[in-house]
Amino acid sequence: MRAVLEEWIKQRESWKPFWVRGINMVGYSINGLHPVLFSSQADGDDDGIRAAPPPPPAEPAVPPRHRGHLHLFKKPLHRALSGLAATHGPVLLLHFGSRAVLHVTDPAVAEECLTDHDVTFANRPRLPSSCHLSNGYTTLGSSSYGPNWRNLRRIATVEVFSAHRLLRSADVRGGEVPHMARWLYLAAPAAGPSEPARADVKARAFELVLNVVARMVAGKQYYGGEGDAEAETEEAARFREMVREYFAMHGASNLQDFVLLLGLVDIGGAKRRAVKLSRERNTWAQRLIDEHRATATAAAATEARTMVGDLLKMQASEPEAYSDKVITALCLTGTDTSSSTIEWGMALLLNHPAAMAKARAEIDRFVGTGRVVEEADLPNLPYLQCIIRENLRLYPVGPLLAPHESSADCSVSVAGGGRYAVPAGTMLLVNVHAMHRDARFWGPDPESFSPERFEGGRSEGKWMLPFGMGRRRCPGEGLAVKVVGLALATLVQCFEWRRVGDEEVDMTEGSGLTMPKAVPLEALYWPRPEMVPALSGIFFIYNFFY
Template structure:
């Protein structure tokens, strides 16, 4: 009897699954046909049953999607895809992107309710992935007020200055122990600086080397699982059978995020017990929010909200800023004239008798242009964090977009569009200098590396300052060189890492050696 019941049970489950899949597909098809019937048809490649266009996707995703748009887009600036039963709108035109996040900003402000997102962040959603609504507004407002507004950025500049000094001191010690001609893993150096700069602002203390490594592994695994091409999100059978143990892996990551975020709060409470003199409690994000919690905030402010704000600042800020620093160094090493020009500017403005401060960045236009050009060529998220239509709408002259459609934006290709930029594939920081005629604000270029509309990244100011301090101190204190040709291949992921981590030769700048000797960790 038992041997018969198992096949019957499996067959019943399979039948239920097929029935559910067909109902989902028919429902999605019905919605799309109704929407298309009310507007112009959006170009789309031939699709397969059940999987849709998933079989066409290859790594890196942003280049694959751009290639599909070139082949099937018919110059409409739009491409309609289907990931399983999920309709996906791929936007490839700057004018359509502008329309999406101005005219239709509210309709497209939601995030897809993907299974991976629910498994990873339901008990602690991030600001970037939270559904559009009251919780997202609360999280964004708290992060802005307590960390990301101009006043708080100015107040926390000293923490980033201190983290930059520590980075220079650590790098000097590593080079001394490694000997002449030492090689440096740029991303590792940058990551340690960025995570400690933000951690000091969030919790008032730095991470140990072991903590940095664990946090890095947790963050990178989370970003890898959050990509738009995670097939488990679009094929229910994969989720049901848990091929690759994806669900278990995401559940473990969710627990790790929960433990890490709660440990920050618990440790802060231990170090600063309730009733401690105010002057002994430094201004930090956790400290501000805990005081607000204790004083009886008019809105719910439990530990879940506090750790969500802190994890959002740490995880989103570290990964994106670190990747930008690594790409910037790779571009500079591949363009020695630009590298020399940036270093000479710093030595001319700041000198060699003191270390660069964040306040110096305003007087370094070429360094700021290097950052802008890096963001143009290597945007933080080449297709942005996915949006979702919360209601039917018509864009770009009547193309119908059905409720529930996921929206991806081809920022990577648009920021390299030859119709918008002169020599778009070239690294030319000069195009952002005030006396250059090829500037985006003159209508001849288009950029949105931090997004657009109400879901625009609120951490732009922090990111630019953090990247500027890292690059500035690295160029001021050390001389950098290539170890062969720099591999500029792009990896896969939400934040487009380098496929091959950048390793460069490094030695202290002769005129900075005496100053470096005085730095302590």
């Protein structure tokens, strides 16, 4: 049956609205015509709480009492939902199959959900596609609010991403970012304006972030070593693919999560791929732990300069709190987020050379050309910080954040007074992408790239949420900002950059949890003559110390 359905859908892709309607109807039949969780009426009750936000028109083929919006389910999902909000309002009730979804583009309502109702919305929805990818909803990002999540969050906040840990790992970032510049220089030592080299920016950014994370986690380095810039081990290549698959499959844009029939017959083999990917990721993480445990010496245990080293040391005294399962859950953190932000940042600067020149002039003024920029220099580069903020505004790490789910009935306020009732079990999607591009907050041209909008505190008080809010706020925010800032500063300082063609870089957004670029970024570059001595010095310093 699965093969027949797959072939039928493949041959009739242009009929997609039709077959989604059909599958939607069958899905409701199998689910026993799940009752609607919200009424679409706006009548108030005695306490002034209205029954529901207004839904957009539901799927015409679905009976009125069993509305569905899967016919609106298009990728990238954040763009499709932004269009709905622009037409129907900033607080919408949707039904993805039998699941009620509250879609929010109003900053005040989002803040209320994630602060006033922080505990209520601290759960994660148990989406079928996430089950295998998260080891049965046991990772930090997927676990619902409870003892397991609190233990993981405590370890992540205190042991992994604390200010002390970030300070101790500064030498890792201070080695790997110049190492990336060294790779680029060695690949094109004689390149110039007339004969520039070509860089796969997406690949270089991913390799940088993977090296930083791997060295912080387990003292490993996947790229560089004694090979050239293009060398890639089999383990590194497979890990790159695992990260790509994970973020492509994860999120709130899988039809299989909302239509029972698709999950039962596994159309497209999504479940099989998730099981295989989960097995590979667990094997990779356990191998890191076993290797670290096998090679650890008493001196190394005392030194404990890696996350795994620290956690294994604590495991001896608290085996349950720091079990291999817990360490594995923390090892399986995202690598694609920071690398995607670096890629988006370089794409924006390539399309806006005046901003790149302004950032380079600032770096030359405060750092000079006699050395490569360092992490300690970043607070002295205010325009670079404006670029990073504008980058995160236009291309946030998670355009819909990670989905939340209400654990109890609550209500949220609406513009003009009154409140909407939100029953337990409602999935919350906060459309950060839409909020960050709202002309009410960002002026008449919110889609444009303008770091100057952040200069002089002009955007103080404006609502930005690239890393979430409340208990589920991303604990790796500090690390991400440091890596992105140092990477962009180094690339701008050390090299001249140019687009591959005369046309602007394609800024089309792809689908996935982290909104990757649909077209991977490539660019032309050559070393700045005044930076060649410093770049040559990286070669000798890195070989000596690393």
